[in-house]
Amino acid sequence: MLAYIIRRILYAIPILIGVNLITFMLFFMVNSPDDMARAQLGAKQVTPELIQSWKEERGYDKPLFVNPQAEGFAQVSDTLFVKESLKLFTFDFGFSDSNRDIGSDIKERMMPSFSIALPTFMIALITNISLALLLVLFRGSMLDTSMMIVAVMIMSVSGLFYIIAGQVLFSKIWHWVPISGYESGWDGVKFIILPVMIGVFAGIGSGVRWYRSIFLEQINQDYVRTARAKGLSELKVLFGHVLRNGMLPILTGVVVIIPSLFMGSLIMESFFGIPGLGSYTIDAINSQDFAIVKAMVFLGSVLYIIGLILTDISYTLFDPRVKLS
């Protein structure tokens, strides 16, 4: 088990190097360090010396991929790409354009994001699965058909609509919850309720359809017929057999996103003024702060890869047929 995990982590390294390469190319090939220095220092009174010193200060004076002045291995290692990548691998994200430490910013903003994303995720998971089971229990009935039509309609509405409509109805007209803001601890619950509810509702259409199709695929299997032939009640078949066997495809889709919950949701957080990583990213995009975007890309892919590894591990826990090899 441990050996497997270690091997998977080692396997993740080339992927992260690839991720770095992509962001690095987007970052530096189009937008050279000289351009960045000029943009940062302001268009006026920029002398070549100023640019040079700015680049040296940030370590941007090295060549991009190959350093012809160095000897041997240093030809490749003493370059901007390797240096930047190594910094990222040690989770040293450097400083943003406004000279704030990105690493500590991220640490600070992780919890607000998580406090929205985790309840949304959990409640959505439970509602979607129970609704899907209900529909599978009454499959082919009027309830099933009409709910499926409603699900397609819910799916077809832009997520922005739910947010705007929710804010107008619950905050502006009925004044049930504050329109936006955030507080940590139990006082913050009133800020969290609305975004969580909207998040759950917006995903209910596609979620229920997905789980329903998984369960329907199971329900035509031979083992279900056998279970029914044994005389088990439909409910027992559903919970004891269909749900259990449906867990595998559900795990594939669900476990992988758990670590990414820390990343938060871009639009949700910026609409509700939550100081999480999602709104952090949006602010960075709007102010064209590439250092933050790069850090978030790296963080996002690390979390995704952790999710992939977790998926594999959870497979072995739920399916004895799968052996890690």
Added chain:
Amino acid sequence: MKLVMLWTDMLVWSLVIVLFVWSWVVSRNPQVKKTWHRIFKSNIAMASSVVLLFYLLFTLLDSIHLRLALPFEAQKSELVAYEVEMVSLLDLIFEHNIQNTERTYSAPFATVEYTSSIVVDEHGVTKQVYLPLKYVSKKDDLIQESLFALGVGLAVALLLVFLHIWKREKSRFILACQEIIRGESDLPWRTAYGTFILLVVAFTWLYMLSYSYHVLGTDKVGGDVLYQSFKSIRTGVLIGILTTLIMLPVAVILGVSAGLFGGWVDDVIQYLYTTLSSIPGVLLIAAGVLSMQVMMDNNPTWFETTIERSDLRLLFLILILGITSWTGLCRVLRAETLKISQMEFVTAAKAFGVSKLTIIRRHIVPNLMHIILISVVLDFSGLVLAEAVLSYVGVGVDPTMHSWGNMINQARLEMAREPMVWWSLFSAFVFMFILVLAANLFSDRIQRVLDPRNKT
């Protein structure tokens, strides 16, 4: 008049040509024809495809760009001079709406401005009054005009429907009409014609009233919301279709070769898509769009007018979306190719010495068609919705371009107003909802018919 082609126009028209060629090929293959026949046997599929065609029509109308000749007096020499700005056919249809720009917000069918302004009257007293709108006629009766518009719409729609029936069934026209009304025709034409009549009537009503009112109100700078909503159709549809079109060849070629060749090819391709898909989609798009912005700022010679600029930006956005979205399909195609390549008929073909290319063309790609088709229609609705979110994040289409995302984004800032400015939001969401709902319903039907797992 002079025809001008924007980059995206070229892509749209080449897509139309591809579609025609494809449907010609399909119509020659009886088996595929039968499958399509089965797809359209459902009422929902018929209705939603009519809606989709309606949106496509507006996209195409908006994809023919012209440069009008300058008026005769302005001509300096024998050579005809043209205006710098280009207009599309849709702009010509809605010309009155472009010119009738008000000062600021006004509600749908309103006759006065939405906000009151302070005026000094002839006695020197300052008053708060709601100024009348400039381009709204007050003497016309709304109901009378609506009835007239509905009547015209109905007449036009019925004429077109009868023409279509006449074209299909010349010999037994009356009989065919009876069959359709009773719902006994082979395909559910009744639903299709019903949807068509509904759409045409709704459009004529909106259009004819738009001459004397701002049917859906005006935005902050007095632009007509109805016109904006129709202009946004092109942006939404283009992002939905062209992105898939761009990513399809990449996904198919890489997916099939990974599954078929195995070995290091498989490893490299798997590495590629794992890497790309491990980056959160919005961030990759954002990073791409930010770099693109810098690149376009550094190369101002690439475009002459704002339309060309926003068009180029749309093209880049589509490219970036295409690059980020091929991974999912590629993974599925690889798995499916692996499965197919181990089947007996492929082994037999190999044993006969059939070349690899022929195997791909004859045996593998035809068996992947259903997956490709399902993913095209499934992705479409997702991309249309994504456009709105991306424009909100600030990495969508150019702010000067008409798009539902931009409409929502601008209207969002006015949410705090009392009473609310709701019509821009409402129009954008309704136009988007109809398109996405139609696409989702259509893709459901395609999935049900084509997916072999659904055969019972």
